[in-house]
Amino acid sequence: MTEDRFETLAIHAGQEPDPTTGAAVVPIYATSTYVQEAPGVHKGYEYSRTDNPTRTALQIQLAALEGVDAGSGGGCVATSSGLAATALIGYLLKPGDHIVLPDDAYGGTFRLVAQVLSLHGIEWSVGDLTSAEGIAGALRPKTKLVWVETPTNPVLRIVDLDLVVAAARSVGAMVVVDNTFATPYLQQPLAHGADMVVHSSTKYLGGHSDTVGGAIITNNEELHQRLRYLQNATGPIPGPFDSYLVLRGVKTLGVRMDRHCENATAIAAFLEGDPRVNHVWYPGLASHPGHEVALDQMFGFGGMLSFTPTGGVDAANDIVTRTRLFFLAESLGGVESLIELPAVMTHASVAGTELEVPPSLVRLSVGIEHVDDLISDLDRALG
Numbered sequence: 066m067t068e069d070r071f072e073t074l075a076i077h078a079g080q081e082p083d084p085t086t087g088a089a090v091v092p093i094y095a096t097s098t099y100v101q102e103a104p105g106v107h108k109g110y111e112y113s114r115t116d117n118p119t120r121t122a123l124q125i126q127l128a129a130l131e132g133v134d135a136g137s138g139g140g141c142v143a144t145s146s147g148l149a150a151t152a153l154i155g156y157l158l159k160p161g162d163h164i165v166l167p168d169d170a171y172g173g174t175f176r177l178v179a180q181v182l183s184l185h186g187i188e189w190s191v192g193d194l195t196s197a198e199g200i201a202g203a204l205r206p207k208t209k210l211v212w213v214e215t216p217t218n219p220v221l222r223i224v225d226l227d228l229v230v231a232a233a234r235s236v237g238a239m240v241v242v243d244n245t246f247a248t249p250y251l252q253q254p255l256a257h258g259a260d261m262v263v264h265s266s267t268k269y270l271g272g273h274s275d276t277v278g279g280a281i282i283t284n285n286e287e288l289h290q291r292l293r294y295l296q297n298a299t300g301p302i303p304g305p306f307d308s309y310l311v312l313r314g315v316k317t318l319g320v321r322m323d324r325h326c327e328n329a330t331a332i333a334a335f336l337e338g339d340p341r342v343n344h345v346w347y348p349g350l351a352s353h354p355g356h357e358v359a360l361d362q363m364f365g366f367g368g369m370l371s372f373t374p375t376g377g378v379d380a381a382n383d384i385v386t387r388t389r390l391f392f393l394a395e396s397l398g399g400v401e402s403l404i405e406l407p408a409v410m411t412h413a414s415v416a417g418t419e420l421e422v423p424p425s426l427v428r429l430s431v432g433i434e435h436v437d438d439l440i441s442d443l444d445r446a447l448g
């Protein structure tokens with residue numbers, strides 16, 4: 066089949082013309098309920114917590130992009146946020162089960178496991194998943210789930226997916242990969258043997274900073290049905306309008322990611338060569354410790370990068386308030402460039418824990434504006 070290439074699936078998977086009107090774009094089905102011909106006789110939809118056609122289209126599209134065909138088992142569950150997806154996965158566990166978290170997990174994931182799931186008897190610990198010794202040291206006989214992020218936030222550490230999957234298998238644990246930073250365009254965790262992929266579709270999938278959403282994709286039919294059951298039982302669904310926004314965003318994911326990667330690569334080179342900058346973290350740089358693994362398992366290095374200015378915290382504060390094109394804001398993955406200070410913004414809640422970040426670290430979400438304008442903006446802000 067030639068019709069199953071990424072860019073084509075993004076625009077066609079789950080997106081047949083509307084059967085009643087011929088509408089070329091999947092409609093926003095703003096309905097909570099569906100009329101039945103006779104009790105129990107219907108077209109597959111009964112109530113929108115269970116299923117809604119706009120959400121179904123999005124789920125087929127996202128599953129296809131992570132390499133899961135409709136009909137081959139498995140699929141996608143789209144959720145109301147990335148953390149709602151993580152919480153659903155938490156419901157798969159029972160008291161006494163153990164989770165391994167990366168030692169630089171997304172702060173919200175860390176909070177959910179350490180402050181909420183722990184109250185329900187779920188055990189957890191953190192480990193350095195970037196080395197074979199770190200992975201082996203983190204696994205326990207009761208480990209049921211290994212949570213992986215790669216690249217991580219905010220220093221873009223790279224985890225070798227083949228290595229972590231093999232180690233988790235040896236103790237019978239499942240591997241979940243948070244693929245938010247890479248997107249399926251740059252990384253395909255299920256092809257490396259991961260059991261589930263999680264997304265905050267708020268970020269690159271939606272791509273326009275105008276919606277909050279999440280998703281879980283698996284190629285295991287039993288897991289998929291269990292997640293569908295748990296979602297229907299607990300209720301964290303995206304509405305039809307939010308489903309539509311992500312569905313629309315994903316159509317251009319490939320072209321956007323190409324530009325995010327191109328712009329971030331140019332900015333990383335500019336910053337690395339500038340005397341006002343102390344250190345740059347970007348997996349595309351040969352100086353990055355994860356560069357070789359990233360070359361191997363990714364199709365591009367993404368749009369996120371971090372750096373520390375030579376002037377320390379004061380310089381970092383000046384830079385983030387001086388840029389004009391880079392908006393000072395949390396979140397990431399939109400078409401517009403963002404700049405932030407993780408230590409006091411996205412990562413403020415992890416101060417004093419294993420996840421603490423250097424106070425002068427500046428994080429960029431590089432957008433798809435003209436790269437020369439972005440570099441001038443940073444050049445001026447560096448002072």
Ligand SMILES: *Cc1c(COP(=O)(O)O)cnc(C)c1O
Nearest residue numbers: 146147148171243245265267278
């Ligand atoms: C934003 C984010 C999440 C959480 O997603 P929400 O949509 O904000 O709930 C999880 N993981 C990563 C890597 C993120 O960047």
